[in-house]
Amino acid sequence: MHYIESGAGTPLVLLHAFPVDARMWNPLRSRLEEQARVITPDQRGLGESSLDGTTARGMIEPAAAPLTVDRPSVDVAAADVLELLDQLELPRVVLGGCSMGGYVAMAVLRAAPQRVAGLLLVDTKAPADTDEQRTNRLNVASRAEQEGTGGWLAENMLPNLLGAATREKRPEVVGDLRALIEAQPADGVAWAQRAMAARPDSFEALRAFDGPAMVAVGAEDTITPPAAAREMADALPRGELVELAGSGHLPSLEAPDALADAVRPWLAGIGV
Numbered sequence: 001m002h003y004i005e006s007g008a009g010t011p012l013v014l015l016h017a018f019p020v021d022a023r024m025w026n027p028l029r030s031r032l033e034e035q036a037r038v039i040t041p042d043q044r045g046l047g048e049s050s051l052d053g054t055t056a057r058g059m060i061e062p063a064a065a066p067l068t069v070d071r072p073s074v075d076v077a078a079a080d081v082l083e084l085l086d087q088l089e090l091p092r093v094v095l096g097g098c099s100m101g102g103y104v105a106m107a108v109l110r111a112a113p114q115r116v117a118g119l120l121l122v123d124t125k126a127p128a129d130t131d132e133q134r135t136n137r138l139n140v141a142s143r144a145e146q147e148g149t150g151g152w153l154a155e156n157m158l159p160n161l162l163g164a165a166t167r168e169k170r171p172e173v174v175g176d177l178r179a180l181i182e183a184q185p186a187d188g189v190a191w192a193q194r195a196m197a198a199r200p201d202s203f204e205a206l207r208a209f210d211g212p213a214m215v216a217v218g219a220e221d222t223i224t225p226p227a228a229a230r231e232m233a234d235a236l237p238r239g240e241l242v243e244l245a246g247s248g249h250l251p252s253l254e255a256p257d258a259l260a261d262a263v264r265p266w267l268a269g270i271g272v
C-alpha cells in the first residue's frame with residue numbers, strides 16, 4: 001500500500017475520500033505535522049496503490065505476480081490499513097477518515113477496536129446505503145470500466161463535493177480537486193464504488209467505542225450533511241461534534257485552518 005508520511009509525534013492515520021487519494025490531506029498535514037506523525041495511505045486501486053493491494057502501481061511484473069483482486073469491500077480496505085500499521089510497527093494510532101475514508105475507519109473499528117486510540121470522522125456517515133444509492137454506485141462503477149474516468153466523473157462529482165462558497169470564490173481549490181479526480185484509475189474507482197455499496201451499518205461499532213472521538217463536518221456538506229454527523233457524535237460515548245463554516249464535503253481542502261484548529265487540542269489530549 002502506498003502512503004505519504006510526514007511530521008513527528010502522535011501517530012495519526014488519515015484515510016482519504018472518494019474519488020481522490022492521499023494528497024487530499026496535504027493542506028491538513030502541513031498544519032498538524034509539528035504535533036503528529038501524519039500517515040496517509042492511498043486506498044487500494046487509487047492514487048499509487050495497486051488494485052491487488054501489494055505494491056505501488058507500475059511496480060508489478062505481470063508474469064511474476066499475476067494480479068488477483070479481492071472482492072470489493074470496506075473490510076478488505078480496513079485489512080490493508082491494519083497491515084500497514086503492522087508494517088510500521090504501530091500497535092495503536094489515532095485513526096481518521098473523510099467520507100469513504102470514514103467508512104473504512106469504521107470498518108477498522110469493527111475489526112480491531114484495540115488499535116484505535118482515538119477516532120476522527122470527517123464528513124462521513126454511519127448508515128449503510130439505500131437501494132437507490134447502491135444502484136447509483138454500481139452504475140458509476142460500470143461506467144468507469146466502460147468509459148474510463150476522464151471528464152464525466154469530475155463534472156458529476158465536483159458540484160457535490162465542494163461547498164457553494166468554495167465553488168464560487170476559490171477556483172484554485174476547484175482546479176486542484178478536478179486534477180485529483182482525473183488522476184484516479186478507472187479500475188480503482190469501480191472497486192471503491194462496489195466496496196462502498198456493500199458496506200454495512202456502523203452504529204453498533206460507534207456505540208461500543210469508548211475512546212475519544214471527534215466528528216467534524218462542513219456546514220455546507222450536502223453528501224454527508226451535519227445531521228449525519230450529529231447522529232454519529234450522539235452514538236459515540238465520547239463523541240465531540242465540530243461544524244466548519246464555509247466548507248462542503250472536503251474540509252481538508254476547503255477549510256484546513258478551521259479543521260486543524262479543532263483537531264490540535266483534541267489530539268493533544270490523546271495518549272497513544
Ligand code: MLT
Pocket residue numbers: 016017018019098099100101196223249
Ligand atoms: C466520498 O467523498 O468519499 C464519497 O462521496 C462517499 C460516498 O460516495 O458515499
